[in-house]
Amino acid sequence: MPKHEVDYSLYLVTDSTPAILGDADICSVVEAALKGGVTCVQYRDKTSDTGVLVSTGRKLHEITKKYKIPLLINDRIDVALAVGCEGVHIGQDDLDLPTARKILGEDAIVGVTVSNIAEAEAATKGGADYLGIGTVFATSTKENTKSIIGVEGLQEILLKIAAENWPVKTVCIGGINASNVSRVVWQSSGKGKSLDGVAVVSAIMAAKDPEAASKELLQLVKSPPAFAKSVVSAGQQKRSPQELLSLVPYIIKTVNSKKPLSHNMTNLVVQNFAANVALSVGASPIMANYGEEAKDLAKLGGALVINMGTVTPDGLTNYLKALKAYNDAGQPVVYDPVGAGATAVRRSAVKSILGGGYVDVLKGNQSEILSCVPGGSNIQQRGVDSESGNQNLQELGSAIKELARLRRHIVVMTGKTDLVTAGESVFAIENGHEYLGMVTGTGCCLGTTISAAIAAHPNDKLAATISAVLYYGIAAELAAERPDVKGPGTFVPAFIDELYNVRKATVKGDLEWLKRAKVTVTGQKFARFSTMADKPQRHFQRPAVFVCDMQEKFRSAIWKFDLILRTTQKVLRAAKILDVPIIVTTQNGTKLGPTVSELQELTADAVVNADKTAFSMLRVPEIAARFPRADPTGAAGPLPSEVAIVGIETHICVTQTALDLLERGHKVYVLADGVSSCNEMDARVAFARLRAAGAVITTSESWLYECMGDAGIPQFRDVAKLVKETGPGMKEVLKGLISNL
Numbered sequence: 083m084p085k086h087e088v089d090y091s092l093y094l095v096t097d098s099t100p101a102i103l104g105d106a107d108i109c110s111v112v113e114a115a116l117k118g119g120v121t122c123v124q125y126r127d128k129t130s131d132t133g134v135l136v137s138t139g140r141k142l143h144e145i146t147k148k149y150k151i152p153l154l155i156n157d158r159i160d161v162a163l164a165v166g167c168e169g170v171h172i173g174q175d176d177l178d179l180p181t182a183r184k185i186l187g188e189d190a191i192v193g194v195t196v197s198n199i200a201e202a203e204a205a206t207k208g209g210a211d212y213l214g215i216g217t218v219f220a221t222s223t224k225e226n227t228k229s230i231i232g233v234e235g236l237q238e239i240l241l242k243i244a245a246e247n248w249p250v251k252t253v254c255i256g257g258i259n260a261s262n263v264s265r266v267v268w269q270s271s272g273k274g275k276s277l278d279g280v281a282v283v284s285a286i287m288a289a290k291d292p293e294a295a296s297k298e299l300l301q302l303v304k305s306p307p308a309f310a311k312s313v314v315s316a317g318q319q320k321r322s323p324q325e326l327l328s329l330v331p332y333i334i335k336t337v338n339s340k341k342p343l344s345h346n347m348t349n350l351v352v353q354n355f356a357a358n359v360a361l362s363v364g365a366s367p368i369m370a371n372y373g374e375e376a377k378d379l380a381k382l383g384g385a386l387v388i389n390m391g392t393v394t395p396d397g398l399t400n401y402l403k404a405l406k407a408y409n410d411a412g413q414p415v416v417y418d419p420v421g422a423g424a425t426a427v428r429r430s431a432v433k434s435i436l437g438g439g440y441v442d443v444l445k446g447n448q449s450e451i452l453s454c455v456p457g458g459s460n461i462q463q464r465g466v467d468s469e470s471g472n473q474n475l476q477e478l479g480s481a482i483k484e485l486a487r488l489r490r491h492i493v494v495m496t497g498k499t500d501l502v503t504a505g506e507s508v509f510a511i512e513n514g515h516e517y518l519g520m521v522t523g524t525g526c527c528l529g530t531t532i533s534a535a536i537a538a539h540p541n542d543k544l545a546a547t548i549s550a551v552l553y554y555g556i557a558a559e560l561a562a563e564r565p566d567v568k569g570p571g572t573f574v575p576a577f578i579d580e581l582y583n584v585r586k587a588t589v590k591g592d593l594e595w596l597k598r599a600k601v602t603v604t605g606q607k608f609a610r611f612s613t614m615a616d617k618p619q620r621h622f623q624r625p626a627v628f629v630c631d632m633q634e635k636f637r638s639a640i641w642k643f644d645l646i647l648r649t650t651q652k653v654l655r656a657a658k659i660l661d662v663p664i665i666v667t668t669q670n671g672t673k674l675g676p677t678v679s680e681l682q683e684l685t686a687d688a689v690v691n692a693d694k695t696a697f698s699m700l701r702v703p704e705i706a707a708r709f710p711r712a713d714p715t716g717a718a719g720p721l722p723s724e725v726a727i728v729g730i731e732t733h734i735c736v737t738q739t740a741l742d743l744l745e746r747g748h749k750v751y752v753l754a755d756g757v758s759s760c761n762e763m764d765a766r767v768a769f770a771r772l773r774a775a776g777a778v779i780t781t782s783e784s785w786l787y788e789c790m791g792d793a794g795i796p797q798f799r800d801v802a803k804l805v806k807e808t809g810p811g812m813k814e815v816l817k818g819l820i821s822n823l
């Protein structure tokens with residue numbers, strides 16, 4: 083097998099010690115593991131003499147050859163030569179890489195252990211085929227490990243490899259097993275960086291059934307963990323503050339109606355305060371610090387808050403148990419690293435928690451968040467200034483953006499200006515009051531408020547988090563302004579009241595409070611919340627584009643498919659310019675193929691991209707959740723969306739989607755130059771039906787101009803340019819598709 087084709091997905095490293103192998107036979111264990119799907123094997127035997135190493139190595143090679151899987155020898159180049167196997171794995175203290183390469187030749191596979199960027203660079207430049215990155219987690223299999231690097235150390239090395247485009251494969255090693263493998267693989271991928279596989283010893287060599295263990299591990303390597311299904315998408319991050327503001331009432335109302343569980347593992351000082359805040363914001367609090375309970379609690383659809391304000395060794399064990407339980411259940415977690423940089427114990431607790439699971443939201447003040455930057459932050463802690471052009475605010479924004487990207491979660495940095503990011507835009511929120519900083523526990527209770535919002539909105543955690551921060555800050559302003567509030571002491575009960583009052587007002591449709599919102603993308607002007615009565619910035623308040631089932635298999639069957647494809651491309655390009663969310667579906671993708679290749683890149687940022695079997699796109703739960711029953715006043719539901727539909731087939735999926743949207747009170751634009759059916763007549767009849775049902779049948783160009791509403795909007799020039807560029811082609815589309823409708 084050419085070495086560039088080696089699959090490192092599940093790399094078995096053997097161990098012959100009784101503590102791991104027991105009395106099993108190494109060859110039988112390796113063969114069982116190969117049957118289970120192991121993709122690469124390393125013979126690692128630290129105790130046998132050379133004769134045994136060579137004879138066992140030869141036996142193992144006979145077996146691995148049968149499965150067409152490469153065999154490597156740990157440390158010993160002489161043994162690898164004697165066995166005639168595919169290569170070696172060398173550590174930092176073994177024979178050097180150039181010598182190994184010289185002896186074994188270019189065709190041999192040479193892997194090198196690395197635990198930091200400098201070692202990774204030297205090994206890559208020295209011609210290593212792959213890097214064994216570790217030790218990730220402490221493991222009893224190898225006690226004399228130089229450094230435990232955690233998932234963060236692993237991520238840092240992978241990021242560097244991606245940034246430098248180093249041509250080297252990567253596996254991680256150390257403490258990898260079925261309970262953490264999909265998380266580690268997932269946390270190590272994204273933004274160009276990824277692992278090629280994982281290396282394990284005890285998870286297979288010590289397993290009762292090595293074949294079953296290998297099968298399970300391989301499956302876990304290839305499947306994302308439960309919590310990955312609802313991470314913030316690129317499309318969600320591109321929304322404007324205005325768009326996010328318009329979601330706040332809906333988010334607060336959903337917390338009110340769902341009453342989600344807010345499971346607080348919080349410090350001794352704020353237990354009571356946090357429980358009362360949870361009740362005021364409409365959540366159902368449980369203050370449960372015993373980790374064993376978390377498995378059951380995680381099944382109740384809520385969110386977990388880990389607040390390490392009064393951390394203890396027992397507390398840490400309990401946090402890690404709860405974190406795992408919520409991760410396994412795919413339920414969200416907020417982590418508040420209280421006092422993170424203050425003591426060595428807390429610094430180590432931060433590492434354990436961030437390395438021990440996935441947190442959806444990391445929330446803390448400036449110094450706490452900067453203490454969570456791997457390797458420490460270079461930013462001088464000067465205090466957050468409110469000016470949008472402020473240098474420090476920009477710097478802090480960049481630091482938390484990096485942090486959010488690295489861990490693929492949301493970061494909330496509180497201060498005079500609160501900053502929120504999921505790795506792209508940094509949203510700055512300037513609501514709140516100085517009393518918040520004069521009362522113990524207000525920061526902690528923001529974590530509780532965020533937990534309620536993300537539990538109620540697991541599919542849009544960014545909007546939920548921003549809503550929670552705004553709601554909390556504005557309630558504080560309202561409380562501080564009350565005549566009965568004389569200082570921090572009287573502020574506390576008033577604040578709890580105002581959290582309650584704002585929620586109740588929102589449920590009744592009174593959104594006056596939200597006009598105080600000051601949210602912006604750092605460096606830009608504040609967005610203002612506008613009700614429908616205020617002058618909208620864009621003609622359409624809540625536009626969206628639905629791309630229905632534009633799949634490979636339909637290409638030849640659909641009447642004028644190539645023409646509707648051109649329209650779809652134009653509409654999607656315009657949607658990107660206008661920041662209009664894109665929703666995509668495929669119908670029975672395994673059978674009918676993916677979305678056509680021409681639309682892959684244009685739909686990469688779609689806020690939903692789902693496969694379905696039902697004909698209506700609204701039957702996809704994720705889409706249905708985004709387009710619930712609307713209310714034109716915004717009082718009894720979100721404001722109506724204005725949805726443009728392109729895709730196929732006009733008389734089936736497009737029709738059913740349009741009817742479902744209309745039934746939920748949304749406005750529907752069916753773009754006649756962007757939809758089609760196999761049979762032209764079916765499409766014509768469908769148009770008549772849709773028009774009668776209240777849909778607007780129009781052209782893409784008309785919809786785009788209506789969507790913009792005003793040539794004064796900043797995006798107008800780009801959209802007009804796009805329309806002009808595609809003009810001649812579109813004439814053909816219109817003639818071909820709708821001249822005879």
Ligand SMILES: Cc1ncc(COP(=O)(O)OP(=O)(O)O)c(N)n1
Nearest residue numbers: 095156171172173174195214255281
């Ligand atoms: C795939 C893989 N990665 C790392 C190691 C560790 O090798 P080394 O540093 O030489 O330590 P020992 O294995 O000799 O204890 C490995 N063996 N395989």
Ligand SMILES: Cc1ncsc1CCOP(=O)(O)O
Nearest residue numbers: 221223224256257282283284
């Ligand atoms: C060989 C090696 N190198 C770093 S950790 C390790 C042992 C990994 O063993 P396990 O998979 O049982 O944790």
